[in-house]
Amino acid sequence: MxxxxxxxxxxxxxxxxxxxxxxxxxxxxxxxxxxxxxxxxxxxxxxxxxxxxxxxxxxxxFTVLKQVSVQQSRQDGTRKYLFALPDGNMVESVLMRYKHGNSVCISSQAGCRMGCRFCASTLDGLVRNLTPSEMLDQVYRIWRDIGERVSHVVVMGMGEPLDNYENLLKFIRLLSDENGSSISQRNLTVSTCGIVPNMRKLAEERLQITLALSLHGATQEKRQALMPIAKKYEIHQVVEACKYYFQKTGRRITFEYNLLGGENDKDEDARQLGALISGMNCHVNLIPVNPIRERDYVQPDKDTVLNFKNKLEKYGINVTIRREMGRDIDGACGQLRKRFSERQGEG
Ligand code: SF4
The missing domain is CATH 1.10.150.530 (DNA polymerase; domain 1)
Structure with a gap:
């Protein structure tokens, strides 16, 4: 080899x-x-x-990804890329343009085996882990394509990054290396669905990256109905691992919370979430869910989202509502790749 x-x-x-x-x-x-x-x-x-x-x-x-397609939003300049890996597998990456710089969201695996109910990336299971070079090259290709520096990277695309732990670690070290692209670790976010042993291991590395936990439910029951991994690592273990991460790194935790209309967006849910994480050094990112064709979720209306935010803030929690980028080229994460392979199948 x-x-x-x-x-x-x-x-x-x-x-x-x-x-x-x-x-x-x-x-x-x-x-x-x-x-x-x-x-x-x-x-x-x-x-x-x-x-x-x-x-x-x-x-x-020499790993260089091939750009298969790119869609650009006319509203905010967001660009969604579909890349072919050297073996022909496809991954998605997204460029988002913010005032504070260019941010790229990358994939860490081809497919995913975590089975989250609201996610299109997992519908065909895990194909394979991405190598560090395949993760890096998503950033590098986009950097070259736009001819501008990429200042922020989020590992939040297809795949569970902590299910590809060693390659992820190498990727982080290479990306932040001052002899390379020198992207500050503070501008790097890794999102996990809550693989507790690897969250703790990551804490021990004492990197300066942000850890984002996909919470999505405020009780064990709700969480495990949405995320099969929650059966293995229960909610209190996951929250404890987040506290440990903060203790070891001093980095504030981000909780990602998909608001699914009628499922986890009620006052009671906000109250339970507030009680679960109040007092922690954290930040909650509310994401009104993008409906996906294969799964029946509805987006909650604006008032419901604002009400949820207000209720949480009463607990002294810092809350933001994720701005939807590239709405006009929509399709939730994982859909681009899925549509492409469906088209290939049809053709
Ligand atoms: S949300 Fe993330 S961890 Fe869950 S199935 Fe989708 S890609 Fe995997």
């Missing part, structure tokens, strides 16, 4: 070059081409000798 050069840190790259009979300092030349200039091929690397390029071509996998 060829070496995955874009998944190597500078030290590993040095070791790899030695194995090719090269001087390790060449890593200092090569690394910025991969992680700072986001080169698409070895040919582009003007200060690398042809002899070395040839060796690299013969011994390395």
């Amino acid at each position: 060829k070496a995955d050069i874009k998944s190597m840190n500078q030290e590993e790259l040095g070791g790899f070059l030695i194995s090719l009979g090269e001087k390790p300092f060449r890593a200092k030349q090569l690394y910025p081409w991969l992680h700072k200039k986001h080169a698409e091929s070895f040919e582009e690397m003007t200060d690398i000798s042809n002899k070395l390029k040839e060796k690299l071509i013969n011994s390395c996998e």
